[in-house]
Each structure stands twice: as C-alpha cells, then as structure tokens.
Amino acid sequence: xxxxxxxxxxxxxxxxxxxxxxxxxxxxxxxxxxxxxxxxxxxxxxxxxxxxxxxxxxxxxxxxxxxxxxxxxxxxxxxxxxxxxxxxxxxxxxxxxxxxxxxxxxxxxxxxxxxxxxxxxxxxxxxxxxxxxxxxxxxxxxxxxxxxx
Amino acid sequence: xxxxxxxxxxxxxxxxxxxxxxxxxxxxxxxxxxxxxxxxxxxxxxxxxxxxxxxxxxxxxxxxxxxxxxxxxxxxxxxxxxxxxxx
Numbered sequence: 001x002x003x004x005x006x007x008x009x010x011x012x013x014x015x016x017x018x019x020x021x022x023x024x025x026x027x028x029x030x031x032x033x034x035x036x037x038x039x040x041x042x043x044x045x046x047x048x049x050x051x052x053x054x055x056x057x058x059x060x061x062x063x064x065x066x067x068x069x070x071x072x073x074x075x076x077x078x079x080x081x082x083x084x085x086x087x088x089x090x091x092x093x094x095x096x097x098x099x100x101x102x103x104x105x106x107x108x109x110x111x112x113x114x115x116x117x118x119x120x121x122x123x124x125x126x127x128x129x130x131x132x133x134x135x136x137x138x139x140x141x142x143x144x145x146x147x148x149x
Numbered sequence: 150x151x152x153x154x155x156x157x158x159x160x161x162x163x164x165x166x167x168x169x170x171x172x173x174x175x176x177x178x179x180x181x182x183x184x185x186x187x188x189x190x191x192x193x194x195x196x197x198x199x200x201x202x203x204x205x206x207x208x209x210x211x212x213x214x215x216x217x218x219x220x221x222x223x224x225x226x227x228x229x230x231x232x233x234x235x236x
Contacts, residue, residue, distance in 0.1 A: 041233045042231075044229060045228075061230055066200050067198065068198060
C-alpha cells in the first residue's frame with residue numbers, strides 16, 4: 001500500500017554546468033535526507049544513484065556522526081575508478097525531509113570507505129534504499145516524486 | 150608503551166610542515182612523527198578510532214577531500230548537523 005501524502009513529496013531536478021566544448025549539463029536527481037545517529041541529526045541533499053548497490057554513501061559531515069562507533073561489518077565494493085574497495089558499514093535512522101516534515105524511512109546502512117580518496121562531497125543514495133520506494137522521474141516537469149510504502 | 154627520548158636532525162622546512170600538521174590534528178610533535186613512522190613501517194596497531202577513514206584523515210592532517218565522482222561539480226546546499234533535543 002502506497003501512502004497518499006507522499007504523492008506531494010516532489011523534488012525539483014538540479015541542473016547545472018555548461019561546458020565550453022559542447023552544450024551539456026548535469027541533471028541531479030536528489031532529495032533532502034535526514035540521518036540520526038545518537039544525539040546528532042544531519043540534514044542535506046542526497047543524490048539518487050541506481051548504480052550504487054549500497055544504502056548511503058556519505059560525505060565527511062556524515063562520517064563525523066559515527067566518530068567513536070564501531071562498524072557492524074566490513075564489506076567490499078567494486079568501484080569503477082578504484083576497483084575493489086573496503087567499506088565499513090554503520091546504521092543510521094533515516095528520514096525524508098519535505099516542507100518541514102520528517103518522514104521516517106527506517107534504518108539505513110551507511111557505507112563509509114576506509115580510504116580517504118574514496119570520500120566524496122556529495123551524499124549518494126543507492127539501491128538498498130531506493131528499492132524500498134516507488135520513484136517516479138517526471139522529466140517533462142523535471143521533478144522526482146518519491147512514494148513510500 | 151614505554152617511549153625513549155632520541156635526538157635526530159631534520160631539515161628546517163620539514164620540521165615546519167610536521168609542526169603545522171601536528172597542530173592541525175591536535176598531536177604533539179613526537180606523537181605525530183611516531184604515527185607517521187608506524188604507518189610507513191607497517192607496524193601501526195588497529196585504528197585508534199572509528200570510522201577508519203576519519204582516523205586516516207586526522208593522521209594525514211586533511212579533513213576535506215574532493216569528490217572522486219563529480220570532481221568539477223557540487224550540488225548547492227550543504228549538510229547541517231544539529232544536536233537533537235529529545236525532551
């Protein structure tokens with residue numbers, strides 16, 4: 001059963017970046033993610049990436065939330081740039097943030113790379129989380145709609 | 150672990166870098182040099198803290214890195230971290 005209110009959880013695409021060689025721009029499918037770890041809560045933009053098998057790929061702000069906490073396990077992912085890489089897995093309580101409302105989406109696994117070179121500035125949401133939802137990409141309206149169960 | 154005091158000579162330029170980095174990560178000069186040597190010699194113990202990447206970044210003196218995926222792009226809007234009041 002899909003909840004009705006989530007029909008309104010719409011996030012506008014972010015477009016940017018004209019290259020001087022060719023007219024081209026990036027389109028980001030994103031929404032505002034909230035992660036709760038212990039007594040801290042972090043909120044910010046996260047990019048949807050169906051090419052990532054895991055849950056949440058963090059930036060440094062999120063990594064700092066887990067300072068002093070032991071990972072629940074260690075896994076390896078194949079990375080197109082760095083080949084097989086080790087990740088520590090942590091759990092966080094997650095929410096979607098929409099118009100001032102926190103919508104719970106349950107616990108998510110946060111995959112923190114062991115090597116600093118693999119840490120990015122953007123937060124990425126992978127299929128482990130996306131597969132819980134129905135995601136509608138309306139390219140004409142340039143919006144992303146997220147429907148939760 | 151028992152430590153011994155030794156006297157070594159280092160170039161002035163290198164010493165400046167060591168002192169600056171040690172200050173950035175909140176370590177004394179001796180601690181910082183010892184950790185670099187342990188890492189280089191492969192005798193480092195288990196990470197002193199988790200997540201390991203945070204420990205590595207603190208050790209190297211860098212806490213900001215660029216994205217490997219979108220090196221020339223950053224979406225607008227930064228992450229806000231706040232303390233939760235559960236009362």
